[in-house]
Amino acid sequence: MLRYAKLYWHFVIQRFKILMEYRLNFFIGSISTVLFQGASLVALWAVLRQVPSIQGWTFEQILLIYGLLTLSKGINHLFADNLWVVGRDYIRPGQFDRFLVRPINPLFHLLADRICHDAIGDFIVGLSLVSYAMVQLHLPVNLASIGFIILMVISGGVIFIALNLITAATSFWIMDSIAVTNVVFHTNEFAQYPLTFYHRSIGVLLTWLVPYGFASYYPASYLLGHAIGWMAWLAPLVALVCITIAYRVWVLGLRNYGSTGS
Amino acid sequence: MDKLYYRLRIYRSMVSINIKEVLAYNFWFWSQIGAHVLLTIAYISFWKALYSERDSIAGLDMQQTLTYIILARIVMPLVQWGYTQEFGYWIREGTISSELLRPVDFQERIYIGHLTRTFISLVQQLVVVGSLALFVFKISLPTDPLVWLSFLISLLLGCSILFCFDWIFGCIAFYSTEVWGLQVVRGSILLLFSGVLLPLTMLPTELQTIAKWLPFAQSVSVPVSILSGMTPLSNLGSIWLQQLAWLGVMFMLSRLMFNFSVRKITVQGG
Numbered sequence: 180m181l182r183y184a185k186l187y188w189h190f191v192i193q194r195f196k197i198l199m200e201y202r203l204n205f206f207i208g209s210i211s212t213v214l215f216q217g218a219s220l221v222a223l224w225a226v227l228r229q230v231p232s233i234q235g236w237t238f239e240q241i242l243l244i245y246g247l248l249t250l251s252k253g254i255n256h257l258f259a260d261n262l263w264v265v266g267r268d269y270i271r272p273g274q275f276d277r278f279l280v281r282p283i284n285p286l287f288h289l290l291a292d293r294i295c296h297d298a299i300g301d302f303i304v305g306l307s308l309v310s311y312a313m314v315q316l317h318l319p320v321n322l323a324s325i326g327f328i329i330l331m332v333i334s335g336g337v338i339f340i341a342l343n344l345i346t347a348a349t350s351f352w353i354m355d356s357i358a359v360t361n362v363v364f365h366t367n368e369f370a371q372y373p374l375t376f377y378h379r380s381i382g383v384l385l386t387w388l389v390p391y392g393f394a395s396y397y398p399a400s401y402l403l404g405h406a407i408g409w410m411a412w413l414a415p416l417v418a419l420v421c422i423t424i425a426y427r428v429w430v431l432g433l434r435n436y437g438s439t440g441s
Numbered sequence: 442m443d444k445l446y447y448r449l450r451i452y453r454s455m456v457s458i459n460i461k462e463v464l465a466y467n468f469w470f471w472s473q474i475g476a477h478v479l480l481t482i483a484y485i486s487f488w489k490a491l492y493s494e495r496d497s498i499a500g501l502d503m504q505q506t507l508t509y510i511i512l513a514r515i516v517m518p519l520v521q522w523g524y525t526q527e528f529g530y531w532i533r534e535g536t537i538s539s540e541l542l543r544p545v546d547f548q549e550r551i552y553i554g555h556l557t558r559t560f561i562s563l564v565q566q567l568v569v570v571g572s573l574a575l576f577v578f579k580i581s582l583p584t585d586p587l588v589w590l591s592f593l594i595s596l597l598l599g600c601s602i603l604f605c606f607d608w609i610f611g612c613i614a615f616y617s618t619e620v621w622g623l624q625v626v627r628g629s630i631l632l633l634f635s636g637v638l639l640p641l642t643m644l645p646t647e648l649q650t651i652a653k654w655l656p657f658a659q660s661v662s663v664p665v666s667i668l669s670g671m672t673p674l675s676n677l678g679s680i681w682l683q684q685l686a687w688l689g690v691m692f693m694l695s696r697l698m699f700n701f702s703v704r705k706i707t708v709q710g711g
Binding site: 204215225230369375 | 479487491621633
């Protein structure tokens with residue numbers, strides 16, 4: 180474990196050296212997410228300033244959901260962005276074999292190979308939204324609520340990583356998985372609004388099949404004092420189950436892996 | 442016998458590689474469409490929830506807004522990215538030098554190619570998102586062929602305006618040699634001010650003014666408003682005149698800008 184932590188640190192340093200060679204790109208990458216989400220948020224504000232609430236949800240409450248989701252997304256973006264391109268950049272060109280001959284876990288190597296700094300933008304947006312919403316809604320800011328948010332954001336991040344890991348593992352069979360990841364990942368957009376806005380089936384889907392709801396809607400509901408019972412505390416368990424399944428699928432794929440031979 | 446078996450095994454793996462390649466492109470195509478459809482469902486649900494407690498927002502009723510939104514979702518993939526990426530690629534790879542030597546006008550050629558891709562994309566989106574609108578959300582699209590024709594003319598003008606704007610924008614790549622940042626800025630401004638996310642009349646007045654002075658609305662908000670019935674057909678004359686004026690100015694600027702900046706060209710590693 181300690182060895183892996185040390186190794187990870189080395190990878191981070193190397194990555195940082197590369198990034199500092201291209202400072203402009205570093206800066207643009209970090210603010211790109213801020214710009215895009217900023218545009219969507221201004222549009223959301225423009226609509227919601229004309230109405231007091233949507234089905235009981237105010238602008239600030241929706242921002243809380245959006246902010247929590249963005250933070251979870253940021254964790255995935257920072258630590259596991261390489262899962263998107265495992266097929267295109269590693270398996271197809273034969274680069275993946277490099278990982279197999281080294282004495283560390285190939286998955287660890289893959290993730291550590293590219294830490295994605297663009298996630299800084301996600302954290303800026305997410306943190307600002309959550310703190311703005313907490314203050315505006317007069318929600319208690321104390322150890323308990325902050326601890327709850329951290330726990331939920333980490334669980335949400337793990338759920339994101341787990342789903343991407345499952346879809347990434349399909350590249351062991353179909354060589355390039357971006358298309359699969361793309362579709363599954365985008366279901367998270369449903370979770371940026373309250374799940375009650377949708378047809379019941381979408382709510383069930385976002386809770387039990389692609390459980391992004393645990394990264395946004397459920398923790399936000401708990402913070403707002405809605406009666407959702409034990410669902411508020413289910414996220415860590417869901418995350419654990421997801422990541423276990425995902426890792427099994429990954430290992431299964433790895434066993435099926437035959438090099439491209441190039 | 443062994444040799445034959447060996448060859449067959451080689452053929453088999455070659456066939457399987459080719460199948461995988463074809464599937465990869467097809468997968469990507471359907472995956473893009475799938476993601477777009479998912480987002481459309483989420484977005485339409487949001488607007489439906491918004492209208493569930495009230496009859497009108499900013500003077501628009503639910504049917505008008507939903508028609509507008511779904512049509513904007515059809516046009517969005519046509520304008521979202523532009524081709525600044527290609528500009529950057531040509532410059533970085535140095536292929537721009539041979540592109541410039543060909544006997545057909547450079548801009549004209551890129552324009553035709555761009556228009557073709559836009560049209561194909563429009564047909565695809567109409568089929569996929571259009572049927573989603575009709576069968577899932579029961580949103581009625583206009584049936585009058587005259588409205589569709591007016592929409593197409595306005596969209597053609599709008600896309601040409603945007604093409605010239607992107608051309609000017611792409612010329613910045615001659616100086617910056619970095620296009621990703623340009624794309625991001627263009628993309629996020631377009632998202633807010635073109636009307637792909639909401640009818641522009643819902644924006645506060647100051648933002649509406651900005652939108653009016655940017656070219657993006659010409660390619661989304663203007664044609665989509667015609668098709669969704671928000672703009673009466675009697676206004677068409679003045680709308681087309683305005684679009685033509687935009688096009689004239691943008692076209693001249695794009696020619697000037699290109700002739701000026703092409704002298705600055707530094708082909709990297711070419």
